[in-house]
Amino acid sequence: MTGQLDLPRTTVETTLGGGRARGTQVGGVTLWRGIPYAAPPVGELRFRAPEPPEPWTGTLDATRFGPIPPQEVSRKLADPGAGIQLDEDCLSINVTTPAGARDGRLPVMVYIYGGSNTSGSSALDLYDGSALARDGNVVIVSFNYRLGALGFLDFSGYTTARQAFDTNLGLRDQIAALEWVRDNIAAFGGDPGNVTIFGESAGGSAVAALLASPRARGLFHRAIAQSPAIATTYEPQRARAVAAEFLDILDVCEDHAAEVLRGIPAAEFVAAADELKQRVLRATPGAMAFGHVLDDILPERPLDVLSSGRAATVPLLIGTTDREGALFGRGPEVIPTTIPSIERMLARTDPARRDAVTAAYRGYPGRPAAIDLGGDVMFWQPSIEAASGHSTLAPTFMYRYDYAPRMLRLLRMGATHATDLPAVFGTLDSRAAKVLTSVGGRRDLAAVSQRMRQHWTSFAREGTPGPDWPRYDTSARRTKIFDVEDRVDHDPRAARRLAWSGYQTYR
Numbered sequence: 001m002t003g004q005l006d007l008p009r010t011t012v013e014t015t016l017g018g019g020r021a022r023g024t025q026v027g028g029v030t031l032w033r034g035i036p037y038a039a040p041p042v043g044e045l046r047f048r049a050p051e052p053p054e055p056w057t058g059t060l061d062a063t064r065f066g067p068i069p070p071q072e073v074s075r076k077l078a079d080p081g082a083g084i085q086l087d088e089d090c091l092s093i094n095v096t097t098p099a100g101a102r103d104g105r106l107p108v109m110v111y112i113y114g115g116s117n118t119s120g121s122s123a124l125d126l127y128d129g130s131a132l133a134r135d136g137n138v139v140i141v142s143f144n145y146r147l148g149a150l151g152f153l154d155f156s157g158y159t160t161a162r163q164a165f166d167t168n169l170g171l172r173d174q175i176a177a178l179e180w181v182r183d184n185i186a187a188f189g190g191d192p193g194n195v196t197i198f199g200e201s202a203g204g205s206a207v208a209a210l211l212a213s214p215r216a217r218g219l220f221h222r223a224i225a226q227s228p229a230i231a232t233t234y235e236p237q238r239a240r241a242v243a244a245e246f247l248d249i250l251d252v253c254e255d256h257a258a259e260v261l262r263g264i265p266a267a268e269f270v271a272a273a274d275e276l277k278q279r280v281l282r283a284t285p286g287a288m289a290f291g292h293v294l295d296d297i298l299p300e301r302p303l304d305v306l307s308s309g310r311a312a313t314v315p316l317l318i319g320t321t322d323r324e325g326a327l328f329g330r331g332p333e334v335i336p337t338t339i340p341s342i343e344r345m346l347a348r349t350d351p352a353r354r355d356a357v358t359a360a361y362r363g364y365p366g367r368p369a370a371i372d373l374g375g376d377v378m379f380w381q382p383s384i385e386a387a388s389g390h391s392t393l394a395p396t397f398m399y400r401y402d403y404a405p406r407m408l409r410l411l412r413m414g415a416t417h418a419t420d421l422p423a424v425f426g427t428l429d430s431r432a433a434k435v436l437t438s439v440g441g442r443r444d445l446a447a448v449s450q451r452m453r454q455h456w457t458s459f460a461r462e463g464t465p466g467p468d469w470p471r472y473d474t475s476a477r478r479t480k481i482f483d484v485e486d487r488v489d490h491d492p493r494a495a496r497r498l499a500w501s502g503y504q505t506y507r
Contacts, residue, residue, distance in 0.1 A: 014032070014187045016035070018035075018055045019056040019059070023062050028130075029099055029133050030099055031096055032063075033063060033064050033066070034065050034092045035062050037053060037093040037176060038050035038177075039054065039091075040091070041090075041169075043262075047262070048169075050173050065092070065094065066089075067084070067087035067092075068087075069146055069151070070086050070270050071086065071121075073119075084121075091143075092144055095141055096141075098134055098137055098138075098189075099134075104190065106138055106190050107190075107457070108191060108460075109198060110141040110198070110220070111127060111142045112143075112174060112197065113127060113202075114204065116288065116290065116334065117170060118147050120147070120203075125429075126425065129425065131426030132425060135457075136454070136456070136457030137457070138460055139190035141185070141190075147290075149272070150269060151169045153246055156236075158243075159258065160259075163258040165258075168292055175216050178219040194461075195221055196459065197210060198226065198456070204228030204318075207223050208225055208302040208386065211302065211306060212306065216297075222315045227320050227324060227379050227420075229379055232291040233294065234287075236294060242289060245276060250269075250272055276289045285344045285345035286336050286345045303386060309389045313394050315395040315396070315397075316386075317399070319399030319479075321420055322402040323415060325371040325373070325375025325416070327413070329371040336378075337374040337375070338370060349503055353502060359499065361373045377500075380496075392474075396472045396473075397471060398480070399469075401419070402482060403419075403423070403445065403484065405444070407440075419436060420452075423452045424452055424456060426449045428445060428449065448483070455469060455480075468488075477491035477494075479491075
């Protein structure tokens with residue numbers, strides 16, 4: 001646990017379906033790390049749906065994180081920590097509980113990390129669930145799932161008698177992790193009948209997919225989607241065309257794909273991922289290279305299901321940051337934030353809709369307006385559609401995160417994508433939080449964090465974030481705004497919402 005590695009520790013054992021596991025008690029919480037929730041997805045299980053793990057003998061040492069999925073690791077803000085290895089054998093789960101919680105009745109919160117489906121892991125200090133568990137009296141679960149080509153490309157078109165390829169492997173991993181929670185979390189003091197899933201960015205998109213997946217029904221009872229890119233699920237024809245593009249980058253002949261893909265080192269898949277992302281973005285701005293595909297576990301697009309009020313009937317808390325696109329305007333283009341890519345994207349809609357959208361962003365085609373437009377079309381606009389539809393089905397709560405420490409204001413970024421994570425987790429000593437508050441703002445961030453954590457854990461416990469946060473509906477569209485002083489706004493940015501009305505995102 002970040003910042004507490006030198007505190008006195010005691011070991012704690014529990015019995016699971018697979019065997020006994022030994023965790024560590026430290027700083028008011030008990031930690032279990034690196035417990036396998038599925039068999040290693042290697043060899044014949046590469047590109048296949050997850051299988052149950054083999055039971056183990058003796059007591060499993062669950063005091064360290066397991067290996068993280070193969071990816072390009074950034075050591076600036078997302079360092080997974082010393083000693084953490086990258087390996088395809090990465091399907092492990094972690095549990096954090098308040099110390100002494102063993103009665104099987106605490107609310108459970110299962111976090112799904114983001115990272116464009118190509119990076120991320122449950123080992124990041126940013127996602128340490130200790131403050132949430134300790135202060136909110138909840139059980140926090142996190143886990144790893146497959147990424148990139150190993151988790152989010154559709155190679156099913158190359159299936160042969162000797163080699164089959166399953167689809168949506170990352171999503172199938174997430175469902176397997178939730179099944180593990182259902183079967184095992186009572187041993188840690190958690191209530192399998194009160195499970196909240198929450199995730200940010202690609203993790204938020206996963207939350208939307210799980211809400212739409214018939215296979216996931218009954219595995220969770222509340223959902224929190226933070227900055228989800230919901231409109232990023234594609235038809236098999238498009239997904240297989242992207243897979244073919246990936247084979248071209250690897251210089252693999254399609255006729256021999258089945259026999260070759262099993263033997264390619266994971267590092268080669270990782271190296272080819274960036275090139276694929278750039279090719280896809282150039283061809284179809286607003287689309288993602290690595291995303292969900294329509295198949296047997298996800299038969300409809302999550303945005304269609306949510307916006308029409310047909311998702312799982314569970315309370316939903318959903319929102320975005322103030323300026324989602326600002327994070328993506330300072331490096332290689334990941335979402336459409338430049339004028340050429342935005343104009344190519346808008347060319348796919350009718351001219352009147354294009355004019356309405358651009359007119360809603362004062363200063364367009366200036367760079368700041370373009371960045372806001374790109375962030376809105378990827379994150380905010382689909383979230384509004386999803387919240388509007390789901391509010392007719394179940395209690396729905398909308399938010400916007402506006403708090404920006406001084407550094408973000410000096411950089412003219414504002415509260416941008418992922419800057420809400422230290423507040424949600426209370427990880428003020430994480431590497432990311434220290435950078436964000438390097439020129440001030442730690443006290444305000446701590447106060448915002450305390451309020452957000454209270455709302456998040458109240459939602460997990462009761463299905464409502466508290467009496468001062470009204471439900472969202474399509475008449476008032478009341479939205480919680482988090483800042484130095486929180487407030488509730490009615491239909492914030494109504495002009496932008498109306499401008500996007502009827503816009504068809506890329507499919």
